[in-house]
Amino acid sequence: MKKLNIAAVALGSVLLISFPYIVPNPYLVRVAIMCGIYMILASSLNIVIGFTGMFSLGHGAFYGIGAYTSALLALNLQWPFWVTFPLGGAMAALFGVLIGVATLRLRQIFLAFTTLGFGEITRIVILNWDSLTRGPMGLPGIPIPTFFGVRFSQAGYYYFILLFTAVVVLFIYRLYRSRIGRAFIAIREDEVAASHMGIHLFGFKTLAFTLACSIAGLVGAFYAHFARFISADQFGGNESFAILTMVALGGTGSILGPLLGAAVLIIFPEVFRFLAQFRMVIYGAILIFVIVVKPGGIVGVRGVFEKPVQAIRAKHSHQKGGR
Amino acid sequence: MSKVLKGVLFLALALGMVCSVYAGGKQEKAATDEPVYIALTAPITGDYAEYGNNFKRSVEMAIDKINAGGGVLGRKLAVLVGDSKGDPKESATLAQKWTSDPRIVAQIGDFTSTCCLAAQPIYDQAGMVQLSPTASHTKFAQGSKWSFSIVGTQAGEQPFIADYAYNKLGLRKIAVIHINNDWGVDTARYFTENFKKLGGTITAIENYFDGEKDFTAILTKLRASNPEALFMAAMYNDGASISNQRAKLGWNLPVIGPSSLYSEQLLKLGGDAVNNLYTVVSFFTDDPKPEIQSYVTEFQKRYGLKPNFHASLAYDAMMLLADAMKRAGSFDRDKIREALQATKDFPGLAGSITFTEKGDAIKQYTRVMVKNNKFELFDKR
């Protein structure tokens, strides 16, 4: 079994690395890059939703904050990508901490609503803050990153996002099997028991939320330099819902789930382009169908989903009394 | 089965799916009986579906007409339609799809400037004509030598409208309402600048976001600034809503606005409220010119509705492209671009088209007004 795994991993790596050369089609490589972007976004949101059991409906905003931060630094100050990229993540993390600190003490459903509101506020502020963000005109002409003086080709972007995805997945995998990841899951499973194990609920929730936000910010920074044109409507509520949908469809709380969800939801609309105006109807129908048939998502950890509503509710009222 | 194995299997599956997309669009066999493909990127679903569908109708109609006339250089044309949903990301992905398909020689679209700008770097890099019927963002056409827009920028249209307002209508004090997107901001800015230059006063400026349905608050506020007229930088749907709600507030005054207001929809949705509205057009369905009349009749026959300004632009885009191919004598992407750039006085439905160095069209405008719920030529009076 072990040998088979190594072989499988090796095969997978070879497939992925040679992808731009097996299929030298820029369109498919682009679809692959978009898959990578959303895989990371979904995986990061999964830290919040799947591991820690919190709700966030504003992930797109943090993605956007990262994108705008990096793009503005590159455009206005001509800073290189390798500097603006981490700063995009840092800015998103900063906002994540602020939102987290403000909301995470409240009942978890409020985090969802707050992040939803925050997402919309972010979008509107970007639209209105003309002097900085050029408002609705968007930011065109974001520079292409260079690597030792060589400008990224499409393959360059592909390898960057491939590496990035691999790093994020590996990080989440390690997190999952570490003290910190176990603390996240313990919080998801039972907050009261978790706090009795010495887990600082608020601290770890904030950590999970901030981690997710900073990863989203990093992807945003990458996206800005990849798309080379960003505008506020690319990071609105629809984006947040799309990411959420990927997590839920693929499977909450598993490492593979968000990857699968992102791949399906990015590739599906491409494959079914021939359906023309029926495409989105079918998209909606399939979404409903999959969730009804397999509420945990395609490969989800059932645990996240089997908690009866009643139990969740009892827990809330309990906590409230306890505070 | 272990998770890792599952992962690899899934990966293989995903790659397979991706490749099937590839295979789906890849029966390339450049035999001469194969048509020449033009790509159309337009929002077929989503918020802008109405405009995207008009694009599609017009382009299909234009292609049928070209093919009925024997095609271009002996080859038939065909269109591949891609739905961008009005989402810049989809538009960019489609750009990548079109440019990597060797059968496609040029692209028409997208509807919004935002989508066009998002796709621009890809056309630029791959070297394919990106001919947008409607993108009026000042940065669009000048952003790449491959990008062209035939709608004309607001920098070209607004001086004309400002003149209309100031000199023809004798208006001195105008309040402005505009949609807060790239187009609306540009439109309002150029109008305001030009109107002030003529000596007029802008009493107030307010904006609203896409999707807003309630304009009463903004209108009430604008009304308090006591303008003689209202300038409305909006698409015809919003234009009708704004007019309706203005009428409900009992506020009657002349309204003036850009060519995007020109649509039968405006009359249908606005009813009596849109009377006394002044705008300019470069395409006018009542224009007696035979080519316009035949287009309007044909469009109505095929789709059961009157074409509007946006539809006519898409038709022009397709016709212009065919013309450029003929002039280039080739279906080479590069040659098409060169021919397109050299376009001079192409007789489009929406006025003749000449490109500036940057790729913007210089347009001519006609003043119209709404009277008795009908568009009429202003100068005929």
Added chain:
Amino acid sequence: MFVQQLINGITQGSIFALLAISFAVIYGVLRLVNFATGATYMMGAFAGWLTVQYVSRNIFLAMLAGLITGWCIGYLIEKVAIKSLRGVARIASLICTIGFSIFMMEIATVIFGAETKAMPSFFNEKAFTLGEVSVVWYQLFLVGTAVTILLLLQVLIFKTKAGLAIRTVSLDFKTAGLMGINVDRTISLAFSLGGATAGIAGVLGSVYYNIVNPTMGNLQGLKSFSAAVFGGLTSIPGAILGGYLLAIVENFGVQIVSGGYRDIIGFVILVGFLLFRPRGLLGKKTSL
């Protein structure tokens, strides 16, 4: 002028209030935010439009059509998606309602086309002016109808057996079940009621704004959700108050600040309330 803004706000608020109630009734019994509410509003409007177009130009008939459509959609969503997902974490149900929202919006585009349709007006559109203030008859009708519906709902919730069931289930559905209340039916009823309110709101709104199109419910739904949170999410009087207040505050906001920041007002209220008074204006812990 402020009086005019107040009147604008009250009219707009009537629509918000109806939609906010739709959120509140469903959130009340199931602690679930029904993101398909905006789409239900849109479908209601289309039902009204079809009635006017093909049956009879009668606003009451149109409203009935909106009500029935909304009711059926609510019922259907509950039957197809929510019922099978009970006992499962809410994220699944939430995603399902998002799925329904996409589905309805796109199917409406396919069936009716993307073009905005004109909804005729039923009353004399001539505004009558009292001093600085202008009102049209329909505004009075709209507010009157909304208030009537709101009162009827209050009566339904607080004076009937079905209402009692809804209130009990909203408190605790295990206990409600033990007390012999048919929980399934009550939840189904709440969804239908929520759908029906949204459906009627769709007709009323489309007549006021004179337009019907597939995307008309998107922003309306989101804002009304803010209104519902504003009012407490579980409280019907709260939802009503939230709806009216949000609209009035928004209108004054436009007057004082600028139209560009209009939408931010709703969301700032949303976030502000969540942070500082999560129960909303009138929300109690767990009752309708």
Added chain:
Amino acid sequence: MFFQMRKVRKSFGGLVAVNDVDLDVQKGAIHAVIGPNGAGKTTLFNCITGLRRADAGEILFEGENIKDLPTHRIAARGIGRTFQNIRLFPYLSVLDNVKVGTHLLNHTTLWDTALKTPRFRRLEGEVEEFCMELLRQTRLLEKKDQYARNLPYGEQRKLEIARALASKPKLLLLDEPAAGMNPAETAELDDFIRSLKAKGITIILIEHDMKLVMSIADTISVIDYGVKIAEGTALEIQSNERVIEAYLGKRRN
């Protein structure tokens, strides 16, 4: 004194669940708290671990007042507990449940995790070894990869104790550990608790199984209606009249 409660009071609305209770626990002792259902025993535990905030009084642990500390800080001082109605992490494996228990002993940082530093490997290795040992002691080793929710009731109880022990507590609060166990299991539990005592862990025990209580408790406190009505050795308690009254209900109307 190792652990003391001074006039601890907790009321819910009008109901006084814990009424000025004093409790003194010697280091290394097994102290049982008994009393009829609803007497306020679990509330007492909740006050100790910070799940409920006591309204008044002092809770002294190793000489310091822990009454107002948050739960995780109290746990960090070395107080572990189990729950009356079992609160495992149902969708974590048995082994991982115990590993969560070692949270406080393990100091890996985010960097260690991300980079898989030697320190991370060493600490995770230690945790693994330690947890396996605990599972061996509680005879749950074969089931280490199962979801906690799939264990039979008795084993869930054992797992909860193992999880509490994983934090190496100085004071362990056991809330009805024998509930739902058969006599053989209870006997096993008896031995196990004694072995904990032998390791120097102080234990406070809530239990209804009088045989178990009488067998292992060094001191027994009896609580009724939130009030401590008696305290003493097993023999003293068995002969205390107020206790008999409380249990047989003579005093009740």
